Amino acid sequence: MKTAVIVFPGSNCDRDMAVALEQVTGRAPAMVWHRETELPDGTDFIALPGGFSYGDYLRSGAMAARSPILRSVADAAGRGVPVLGVCNGFQVLTEALLLPGALMRNAGLNFVCRGVPLKVENSQSLFTASYDAGETINIPVAHHDGNYFADAATLDRIEGEGRVAFRYADPVNGSARDIAGVLNDAGNVLGMMPHPERAIDRAHGGTDGLRLFEAALGVLA
Amino acid sequence: MKVNVYVTLKPGVLDPQGKAIHHALEGLGFGGVADVRAGRFIELDVADGTSDADLDAMCAKLLANTVIENYRIERP
Numbered sequence: 001m002k003t004a005v006i007v008f009p010g011s012n013c014d015r016d017m018a019v020a021l022e023q024v025t026g027r028a029p030a031m032v033w034h035r036e037t038e039l040p041d042g043t044d045f046i047a048l049p050g051g052f053s054y055g056d057y058l059r060s061g062a063m064a065a066r067s068p069i070l071r072s073v074a075d076a077a078g079r080g081v082p083v084l085g086v087c088n089g090f091q092v093l094t095e096a097l098l099l100p101g102a103l104m105r106n107a108g109l110n111f112v113c114r115g116v117p118l119k120v121e122n123s124q125s126l127f128t129a130s131y132d133a134g135e136t137i138n139i140p141v142a143h144h145d146g147n148y149f150a151d152a153a154t155l156d157r158i159e160g161e162g163r164v165a166f167r168y169a170d171p172v173n174g175s176a177r178d179i180a181g182v183l184n185d186a187g188n189v190l191g192m193m194p195h196p197e198r199a200i201d202r203a204h205g206g207t208d209g210l211r212l213f214e215a216a217l218g219v220l221a
Numbered sequence: 222m223k224v225n226v227y228v229t230l231k232p233g234v235l236d237p238q239g240k241a242i243h244h245a246l247e248g249l250g251f252g253g254v255a256d257v258r259a260g261r262f263i264e265l266d267v268a269d270g271t272s273d274a275d276l277d278a279m280c281a282k283l284l285a286n287t288v289i290e291n292y293r294i295e296r297p
Contacts, residue, residue: 066282100288104234104235109241149234150288
């Protein structure tokens with residue numbers, strides 16, 4: 001199992017993500033700097049971490065989505081390699097057009113940083129197979145730009161295709177239809193605002209996030 | 222050649238920042254403001270003869286996120 005964490009200037013959850021990946025796989029991920037053009041050979045899981053890549057200049061995730069390594073990430077995603085984007089990673093995936101929609105400033109304008117209950121909408125994906133459909137799990141959020149937006153036709157389509165992975169059980173940031181996590185059409189790319197890597201140890205207050213990594217990485221093991 | 226690019230939220234897209242600005246204006250006593258929408262102004266200094274197609278591509282590929290934003294290019 002070879003995992004990789006993409007590191008941008010301004011990423012700040014890259015080491016938390018590395019801890020989660022190593023905890024589940026027993027092997028430290030490759031930390032891949034944004035200026036690299038190639039992923040390590042044989043990479044079979046890619047994580048885009050949270051943070052404030054490029055200081056959120058222009059739009060959250062906009063600059064990172066145009067960085068050299070993202071071409072390799074997009075190629076790998078096209079080949080079916082699982083890609084997980086958390087928080088800023090989700091913003092990067094939408095800006096890179098690997099996921100539909102956009103993440104805008106929170107409706108309440110506040111940075112929201114707390115544990116939130118999430119409803120598992122799709123328990124069939126490779127990331128969510130350890131959950132039960134309709135189950136409520138607790139995962140922390142910490143973001144300013146998590147207000148998911150897509151036009152009504154896109155929302156209808158992704159809901160109809162089972163591509164809403166998670167919904168906030170209660171409104172958190174103004175997201176359309178309370179969407180917290182979205183899958184691509186092939187199901188191998190997941191973007192989510194909540195931080196599963198911050199819920200992998202009892203000392204974190206819960207381990208619901210660990211189950212996501214166990215599912216995503218166990219399928220490949 | 223200076224080119225001005227105006228990036229604005231599409232109609233119908235909620236603009237929390239515009240709303241906050243609106244509330245602040247009301248707080249300062251400015252009545253009669255029906256709505257506020259905030260956008261972004263970008264000034265480009267490009268080579269003379271840069272084509273419309275290139276400017277358009279710059280906007281579509283980076284300067285605006287066309288999922289939520291419109292853009293307008295103003296040439297001299």
